[in-house]
Amino acid sequence: MTKLLAEYQDNEHIDSFALIKTAEVRLTKTGKTYISILFSDRSGDLPGNLWDAEDNQIKTLVPGKIVRLQGVKGSYRDQPQVQITQVRLTEAGEPDSPSDFMVHAPVKESEMNEELNDFVLLITNPTWNRVVRKLFSQYNDLFLRYPAAKFNHHNFSGGLAFHSLSIAKLAKNISNQYAQLNQELLIAGALLHDLGKVIELSGPIATQYTLAGSLIGHIALVDEQIVLAANELHFDLQSEEMIILRHVVLAHHGLLEYGSPVRPALMEAEVLHQLDELDAGIQMMTSALDKTDSGTFSDKIFGLDNRKFYKITDQD
Amino acid sequence: MTKLLAEYQDNEHIDSFALIKTAEVRLTKTGKTYISILFSDRSGDLPGNLWDAEDNQIKTLVPGKIVRLQGVKGSYRDQPQVQITQVRLTEAGEPDSPSDFMVHAPVKESEMNEELNDFVLLITNPTWNRVVRKLFSQYNDLFLRYPAAKFNHHNFSGGLAFHSLSIAKLAKNISNQYAQLNQELLIAGALLHDLGKVIELSGPIATQYTLAGSLIGHIALVDEQIVLAANELHFDLQSEEMIILRHVVLAHHGLLEYGSPVRPALMEAEVLHQLDELDAGIQMMTSALDKTDSGTFSDKIFGLDNRKFYKITDQD
Amino acid sequence: MTKLLAEYQDNEHIDSFALIKTAEVRLTKTGKTYISILFSDRSGDLPGNLWDAEDNQIKTLVPGKIVRLQGVKGSYRDQPQVQITQVRLTEAGEPDSPSDFMVHAPVKESEMNEELNDFVLLITNPTWNRVVRKLFSQYNDLFLRYPAAKFNHHNFSGGLAFHSLSIAKLAKNISNQYAQLNQELLIAGALLHDLGKVIELSGPIATQYTLAGSLIGHIALVDEQIVLAANELHFDLQSEEMIILRHVVLAHHGLLEYGSPVRPALMEAEVLHQLDELDAGIQMMTSALDKTDSGTFSDKIFGLDNRKFYKITDQD
Amino acid sequence: MTKLLAEYQDNEHIDSFALIKTAEVRLTKTGKTYISILFSDRSGDLPGNLWDAEDNQIKTLVPGKIVRLQGVKGSYRDQPQVQITQVRLTEAGEPDSPSDFMVHAPVKESEMNEELNDFVLLITNPTWNRVVRKLFSQYNDLFLRYPAAKFNHHNFSGGLAFHSLSIAKLAKNISNQYAQLNQELLIAGALLHDLGKVIELSGPIATQYTLAGSLIGHIALVDEQIVLAANELHFDLQSEEMIILRHVVLAHHGLLEYGSPVRPALMEAEVLHQLDELDAGIQMMTSALDKTDSGTFSDKIFGLDNRKFYKITDQD
Amino acid sequence: MTKLLAEYQDNEHIDSFALIKTAEVRLTKTGKTYISILFSDRSGDLPGNLWDAEDNQIKTLVPGKIVRLQGVKGSYRDQPQVQITQVRLTEAGEPDSPSDFMVHAPVKESEMNEELNDFVLLITNPTWNRVVRKLFSQYNDLFLRYPAAKFNHHNFSGGLAFHSLSIAKLAKNISNQYAQLNQELLIAGALLHDLGKVIELSGPIATQYTLAGSLIGHIALVDEQIVLAANELHFDLQSEEMIILRHVVLAHHGLLEYGSPVRPALMEAEVLHQLDELDAGIQMMTSALDKTDSGTFSDKIFGLDNRKFYKITDQD
Amino acid sequence: MTKLLAEYQDNEHIDSFALIKTAEVRLTKTGKTYISILFSDRSGDLPGNLWDAEDNQIKTLVPGKIVRLQGVKGSYRDQPQVQITQVRLTEAGEPDSPSDFMVHAPVKESEMNEELNDFVLLITNPTWNRVVRKLFSQYNDLFLRYPAAKFNHHNFSGGLAFHSLSIAKLAKNISNQYAQLNQELLIAGALLHDLGKVIELSGPIATQYTLAGSLIGHIALVDEQIVLAANELHFDLQSEEMIILRHVVLAHHGLLEYGSPVRPALMEAEVLHQLDELDAGIQMMTSALDKTDSGTFSDKIFGLDNRKFYKITDQD
Secondary structure (H helix, E strand, O other): OOOOHHHOOOOOEEEEEEEEEEEEEEEOOOOOEEEEEEEEEOOEEEEEEEOOOOHHHHHHOOOOOEEEEEEEEEEEOOEEEEEEEEEEEOOOOOOOOHHHHOOEOOOOHHHHHHHHHHHHHHOOOHHHHHHHHHHHHHHHHHHHHOOOOOOOOOOOEOHHHHHHHHHHHHHHHHHHHOOOOOHHHHHHHHHHOOOOHHHHEOOOOOOOEOHHHHHOHHHHHHHHHHHHHHHHOOOOOOOHHHHHHHHHHHOOOOOHHHOOOOOOOOHHHHHHHHHHHHHHHHHHHHHHHHOOOOOOEOOOEHHHOOEOOEOOOOOO | OOOOHHHOOOOOEEEEEEEEEEEEEEEOOOOOEEEEEEEEEOOEEEEEEEOOOOHHHHHHOOOOOEEEEEEEEEEEOOEEEEEEEEEEEOOOOOOOOHHHHOOEOOOOHHHHHHHHHHHHHHOOOHHHHHHHHHHHHHHHHHHHHOOOOOOOOOOOEOHHHHHHHHHHHHHHHHHHHOOOOOHHHHHHHHHHOOOOHHHHEOOOOOOOEOHHHHHOHHHHHHHHHHHHHHHHOOOOOOOHHHHHHHHHHHOOOOOHHHOOOOOOOOHHHHHHHHHHHHHHHHHHHHHHHHOOOOOOEOOOEHHHOOEOOEOOOOOO | OOOOHHHOOOOOEEEEEEEEEEEEEEEOOOOOEEEEEEEEEOOEEEEEEEOOOOHHHHHHOOOOOEEEEEEEEEEEOOEEEEEEEEEEEOOOOOOOOHHHHOOEOOOOHHHHHHHHHHHHHHOOOHHHHHHHHHHHHHHHHHHHHOOOOOOOOOOOEOHHHHHHHHHHHHHHHHHHHOOOOOHHHHHHHHHHOOOOHHHHEOOOOOOOEOHHHHHOHHHHHHHHHHHHHHHHOOOOOOOHHHHHHHHHHHOOOOOHHHOOOOOOOOHHHHHHHHHHHHHHHHHHHHHHHHOOOOOOEOOOEHHHOOEOOEOOOOOO | OOOOHHHOOOOOEEEEEEEEEEEEEEEOOOOOEEEEEEEEEOOEEEEEEEOOOOHHHHHHOOOOOEEEEEEEEEEEOOEEEEEEEEEEEOOOOOOOOHHHHOOEOOOOHHHHHHHHHHHHHHOOOHHHHHHHHHHHHHHHHHHHHOOOOOOOOOOOEOHHHHHHHHHHHHHHHHHHHOOOOOHHHHHHHHHHOOOOHHHHEOOOOOOOEOHHHHHOHHHHHHHHHHHHHHHHOOOOOOOHHHHHHHHHHHOOOOOHHHOOOOOOOOHHHHHHHHHHHHHHHHHHHHHHHHOOOOOOEOOOEHHHOOEOOEOOOOOO | OOOOHHHOOOOOEEEEEEEEEEEEEEEOOOOOEEEEEEEEEOOEEEEEEEOOOOHHHHHHOOOOOEEEEEEEEEEEOOEEEEEEEEEEEOOOOOOOOHHHHOOEOOOOHHHHHHHHHHHHHHOOOHHHHHHHHHHHHHHHHHHHHOOOOOOOOOOOEOHHHHHHHHHHHHHHHHHHHOOOOOHHHHHHHHHHOOOOHHHHEOOOOOOOEOHHHHHOHHHHHHHHHHHHHHHHOOOOOOOHHHHHHHHHHHOOOOOHHHOOOOOOOOHHHHHHHHHHHHHHHHHHHHHHHHOOOOOOEOOOEHHHOOEOOEOOOOOO | OOOOHHHOOOOOEEEEEEEEEEEEEEEOOOOOEEEEEEEEEOOEEEEEEEOOOOHHHHHHOOOOOEEEEEEEEEEEOOEEEEEEEEEEEOOOOOOOOHHHHOOEOOOOHHHHHHHHHHHHHHOOOHHHHHHHHHHHHHHHHHHHHOOOOOOOOOOOEOHHHHHHHHHHHHHHHHHHHOOOOOHHHHHHHHHHOOOOHHHHEOOOOOOOEOHHHHHOHHHHHHHHHHHHHHHHOOOOOOOHHHHHHHHHHHOOOOOHHHOOOOOOOOHHHHHHHHHHHHHHHHHHHHHHHHOOOOOOEOOOEHHHOOEOOEOOOOOO
16 A cells, blocks of 8 residues: 555556545536545645545545545546545544655755755855845745745745755856856845745645735745845845845846846846746656656646657657 | 027027036047037927037036027927027026926926825825825925936926826726725825836936836835835735735736736726826827827827827817 | 525525526437526526426527526536526516516616716717717617627626716716816717627627627727718718717727727827726626625636736725 | 939939929038938939028929939939939920829729729629729729829829739639639729728828828728718618628728728638738839849838848849 | 438438547546547548447557448537447448548549649749659659648648649739749749648548657758758759749748748748638638538638638528 | 057047958938948957048958058947048058958867867767768868857857857756756757858858848758758668757747747757857847946847846946
């Protein structure tokens, strides 16, 4: 019973523990009640319908719960699903920590934390260094546990840190190749650029947009945090240092139509935007190709204009 | 010598006082130095070239200075200009206040200030009222004297207040017609929406973008001011009241491609955006048609997709 | 049995009279015949499927008929529906007027008619006044009973008049605030702008596009009507008065891509276009928020770029 | 002195009669008056400046006049121009008919008139035939003498007829190849589609937009004419015949953003639109390549997205 | 049993031979296996589901097979379908050639071949003639049997030749009307422009994109073929003849966003592009209107911006 | 006389050798002949006008010639220019090699050649390695001396190699960070992607588009070269290796509207496209900021949507 959901073959009998990620009560066309459940463990998601659901099932089989799932693996419209034969909440002695059933970044939190600290050391400008340190002392935990998005790229626990640190790595390498780039401004921007997501999103499980997330958005939210930090540290908001740090973060979506209120007007802002797109793109392609057989095309990738990508034959 | 620049006819001899708005030293194709000057008084602008400029003229005839201008009115490429015969700084006993030579809003500062106070009284929600009052106690003077833009609409002294108060009037009328609109939220948004311009722009004379204006923009700047005010007043940034006040202001450009980081997601935010466009549009058309003869078309209006507008024959 | 369809709770037994708005005969995947019916009363619409439909049901349960509907209220894919237990045509003594089951404008026809007459009195220009009066003497009834659209905004009986009169009210208020606007041209435009809909659409019940509606469109159709009226009144089509009246109406969609053959080139044409958008937008948001709980977001609104709008908590 | 303007070589002395097409009085930068004149004969246009213009020259050298022009051919910014040595109005015994100096369609009016009549005979549907005949009995002369546009394609005398008849020819050929096309509807559409230009434009010399042209546009204007003709002929505007005839004409710009209030929804409407583009495109390319040397690229063609076209080496 | 699939009425019993075009094994929501089959003969396609499919049915009822199909004709979501009662592979003595069950171009292969040869004779330029002949000697068979597309226009056996020859016919006629067009270049372009489809697509049955089709596309593929042919014939790739032949083919999609790497820069390239659109458009409209009743609108046509087209009443 | 053109101050007397890059003979408005010359040395360009040019100057002062230039440095419309006092061809004993007066890549040809060889060694796939080696044995010299563009980025001698090798460096670093990328495919793509420019452009001096460049474009031209190389090496064009190598090169502009006939459909193709944009962007910004004072904004950069970039104060 230690098999992961993704490891079962078609038509194989499933008997595993799983986290309920979403659960929606629906009617069939002919009026019968069922629950459409998204089961999940660290190998990914598997949907299934519980037919003729009873009232106490409707009440207890809710998002965040861990269950023992039994059934048969099949597929519906080319997507895997489970034909449920039985599902119940776990009991004493069985697994009970949601965190064990979530997809995690491929690097441990502690390692990411060390990386973060190493990058902060590269920021020698005292204004930038203190703003960055103040914000990470405040939001360190959330930074390490939050996803980078609800859908699209890096939508797993730790995704925010994993994505931000990947960009910081790119920033470090590229500013070595191009000496004209201000390395520490790039790194500060890489670490801060998506930090507003810890206010925009509800958390790593059943991720939703908060009200502030919907109505203000993570770009204005991280700017708010930088402004408040600078205010508390008594830094002058009209100084060039503060203005360009905020600019690099505000402009990171690159285009106004992607939600940045200003377009990049510093070389570092333009480069940070491009590195953000590069890392997000690679993560989306990698994640899609991981589920694709060699010599075939992936599913359409929403965040890349619905393109399908081909997996080279000998590249397994 | 009391005639205004716009009152002279073609080929008439000019002898008036004027403010130098811009002055650029250039070479002719054959290498001679001249100064391209934009003269201005409260009737508008008039360009002219000072040929064979001498060094002390280059040093003294600079933006912000008041001069006595003599010459002949002509036109170049369909635009009025002056053929300068003489130009010198004003002397003791002659006019010396730049403010007397600027285009002003058609309403007095003191009246606009009263209107502002009356509108603030309509905001009975204590959170919104205190934020608005705090910001206007801080920026009242600049609000009453700044233009609303460098070019385009309301680009005159007092334009910021004149534009904001016009929208507030529209907001008041329209929320009377549509009872479903929250009048005080609309009015608070109308008053605050462009307040970031007092940081974005350099002031009413020879208006330029500040560094913060170019790299952060007036939308994020007014949000910064609201955040700092709320912080000082100990209001909760996560409360619905604060979130929707910020939203209404952040979303007022309506579309991401116009620089709002979020699109309107409140009925009041959508309406404020539309009233902003309506007032700006009417001001641009009015200003263009003021210079147009009945029965003919105006110049192209940049802010309205370069359309020309027709002035109805009997509408003078 | 006086309860309206929208007043039933989930799982409650329904027993009400209703109008059949649409009825489509379909096969299940396994080949059985059923009728997919849209029931309707003045509280809104409710879909339901009549399984194993018999031939005489297929013949009699058609759009425009009034039925007694019995069943249970449920939902399918988050949309309310009814599980039909019985449905039959009404009999003698039961309701038989489709008009009683339609959604109506929130103002009575007679009141709207008075408002219309009041607005016509404000049009003192004799050419415009006579054209407007001629057309409303011809189309008064249809104007008061037609919807303003098949979908989107004001798609209820009387919607055309309700929408046109709202804009006329806005026009009157706004031309009071901005004296440079020609009030009577704006009002004439407001009343006429959508009048072509009485030819474009089939009527208030089961609204469809007519052939002329599909191939010519309401903008060219209202222009046709103005041209014919002017012709009969012996007005000169080359006079400025006639040209600008037609222009204001032809340009009211604002952009070529929205179907206006010319863009607004009169201040009044631009303002009329913006007021049209403002009123349509407010109506769509109001209608969506009426079905939304406080503190949550509405469904996506098609006519507003599929945005969802938030309903403020204390705004019930 | 029989040489045409286009036949002179660079640096050759010019002595020819020419029509003044446009004449604008301007100031040099140093304030001297000159007239910028566009001379023209049936070989094309040639601009030149008359320096130090005297008052009586300003009064007499105006558009529509025929002059004797003397000077030297040169070029300014890669465009041919004339260095004027002398210019005066023609005297008794010298040419005096502007029509002799205009660019004309490459086919005679009388031939085009015959072609027109032949095409009308192909329209056997009595409704369409009578509408077409009524309109051409009314506008025959203007149709044969007007240009098809102010700029862009077919902007010469007779261009409207030349363009419309070319499309009718294409329509005839193509409906022979594709039997599913209604030939007479296509031909009626080809003849009528641009007829509104006789109201939209001021005429073949110094062509301007009329007020109706600017505010209503040739598409709604031709629809107006068809409606009035049908009205006078007592045809039913709601008949399919009338609706589809109007549709074919209204939709001929193909896209809403090009000014058609409806997109083509008949096979014949779509085909007419494409033939219109085809003929206009070929005319623009031909006209540009006529001025281009073999083996080089033409100037940019505004109406074809500013593309330059290459002239094949052996294709003279 | 000689009836074609399209000839059966609703509810009529079907007993016909058919080709299996696609066959997908799926699960019902409740987990039962069925095969979703697309049956086809030269009258068109008909989908149906084989419920409770057995293993040997799953193995044998695959694309390309001919079967005897029994069932009842019905419809599902407005699309015709068959309720299968029995389906089995054909036996000895019954039809066995897939080609007999495919939709074919309305002209015979042999006739199209003759037309092709006639057109090649019109290409007298020896370079173009030899390149065209070389490629058609190589790809003649595929050219005559391939469809012109997977979906959209001319997606039937022989569609590639039928479409290319229609354009060649248009090219011949139009270059007769406009003498300035190089007829043989146009014809060579018409014949070659889509020839890359024989590499891009898998063939006339169950048409798929090949790997080269997906990753290189038919435009670069036909260019590759022309380059290789010219190389083998020892023609100079830098000669104007070769450059313009390749250009006409490379640019035939007209716009970069439609996949041409260069926009048309020869009059013939622009015209070829427009003729391609014209023929494809007419074919799509014809095909949609063939399935439409007079006086009603067709289904939306994907390749024409999802427009619906109206079928004129008397046009059957 | 060893000073470079860019080293002179305003108003300083110039006496230097320079290359004539472009020379156009023009007329003044008053009809006098002058030559508009672009002088150039390895510090950049400097325009100047030679007034009252004589015939033998017009004949000898042509692009590619080296001259001794004397005059005074000034500026015209904010751009530096020279007021020429004397200019003559260089004589025996004075400089005569155009190459000494061109802007060169900041790395020597020999070093770039070594780098190129090192990168080729990293391509171990024998198909890709042999195609790359074949093409570089053929075009090595041109690759090292050509610019990467006529305008925009890397428009200097050696720019093609400098740009391609920068991308190869990025490719190497980034495929170290992301192990899922195929490093050798990325490097092969980086080296080949712009190689078609050696056919598209005329060379490093007075760079123009060739006929093949204008009508076919560098993307189809490099594909042509790969196809011919593969053909000669007897590689199968249908093999996955050849298809994906061509794809990576064909797709490198990323979007169809930028001239790629296919969009990236391999992870490596997408990444190569992004690295191309990154390097081009950094080069354009660096080049603009090199001419910008700290604390001010650069000129608009055409290739970056006409944005201006700010130069940080302490970043000299």
